[in-house]
Amino acid sequence: MIDQDIKKLDEIAKKIEGGDLPLEDTLKLFQDGVELVRKCGKTLDEAELKVKEILEKSGGEFSKNDVDV
Secondary structure, eight states: OHHHHHHHHHHHHHHHHHOOSOHHHHHHHHHHHHHHHHHHHHHHHHHHHHHHHHHHHTTTOOOGGGSOO
16 A cells, blocks of 8 residues: 555665665665655556546535545
């Protein structure tokens, strides 16, 4: 889930900011972070589209029943 991915990103950022890792490990963490950012971006884009679809179907009105939770 996106919450877990954001937590992982935070952990990666803290490890990189620590500056105690070898360059190779830092680059690997950076790569992992970039992949997580892309994944989160895709998830947010999909959520935005879902919200737009719900609003279009309801004529701009929004109700809790329109959302699949």
